[in-house]
Amino acid sequence: MFPRVFIQTEDFDVSQELTALRANDLRVGAVCSFVGTVRDTRALTGVAQDEVQAMELEHYPGMTEKSIEDMIDQAHKRFDFYAARVVHRVGRLLPADQIVFVAVTSAHRGESFKACEFLMDYLKTQAPFWKKEQTPQGAQWVDARVADDAALARWGIVANNA
Numbered sequence: 001m002f003p004r005v006f007i008q009t010e011d012f013d014v015s016q017e018l019t020a021l022r023a024n025d026l027r028v029g030a031v032c033s034f035v036g037t038v039r040d041t042r043a044l045t046g047v048a049q050d051e052v053q054a055m056e057l058e059h060y061p062g063m064t065e066k067s068i069e070d071m072i073d074q075a076h077k078r079f080d081f082y083a084a085r086v087v088h089r090v091g092r093l094l095p096a097d098q099i100v101f102v103a104v105t106s107a108h109r110g111e112s113f114k115a116c117e118f119l120m121d122y123l124k125t126q127a128p129f130w131k132k133e134q135t136p137q138g139a140q141w142v143d144a145r146v147a148d149d150a151a152l153a154r155w156g157i158v159a160n161n162a
Contacts, residue, residue, distance in 0.1 A: 004084055005068045007059055009091040012101055021085045021103050028082060032112035033103035034120050040095040054134040057090045057099070064088075064128050071122045078155075079115040081106035086119065088129070118155055124148040125159045 002020070006012075014035060022028050038055050072084045087101040102119050106112040124144065131142040149159035 002083075004072055004086065005065045006085075006087045007061070007064055007090055008087065009089065011089070011098055012087045014098075014101060017085060017087060017101055018103060021083055021105055025082060025105065027107060028105045029107045030109040030112045031103060031105050032109065032116040033101065034116055035098055036100040036120075038093045038095050038097045038099060051135055052095060052133050053136070055093045055099075056132045056134070056139075057088075057093065058130045058132075059088075059090050060128050067127055068123070071119060071126070074122075075104075075115045075118050078118065079104075079106075080111045081115045084115065084119060086123070088123070088127070090129070121148070121151045121155060122157070125152045126157075 002023075014033070018031060018033065022031060038052065040052050068086050068088070072086070075081070075084065082105045084104045085101070089097070089099050093099060100120075100123065102116055102123065104112045104115040104119070106115070125148045132139050133142055144159065152159050
């Protein structure tokens with residue numbers, strides 16, 4: 001079995017990650033993936049004070065990888081898929097930088113779509129990452145959003161982020 005979880009400071013190449021995930025598995029009929037990037041929230045609001053100048057992501061080495069591995073195991077119990085790969089960056093990131101890559105392979109697209117969405121919903125709320133955004137007003141830690149908790153609740157999981 002190949003590694004499923006990578007926590008790293010360096011950027012990732014989506015094409016290389018997909019190639020590694022699919023390597024020599026002739027059963028694969030579907031691959032679904034998600035790539036998250038740092039966005040400048042000013043572009044959404046038009047308010048200069050909302051500008052994200054940088055983001056810092058921290059994690060607890062060892063605990064983070066185990067948490068995500070457990071999450072993939074939970075996904076396997078819910079969905080019929082072959083393999084999953086999660087790459088999550090930590091450290092200082094700038095607008096437009098890639099943050100996260102999640103990909104899932106299966107025989108058919110439905111299971112891959114569901115498993116990929118489940119894994120992202122879990123990552124957004126339950127994985128032990130701490131995010132700090134730097135704006136013109138200074139740095140502030142970012143809490144999980146209510147919408148992220150609601151997305152996780154669709155899967156029957158109650159978020160403990162209150």
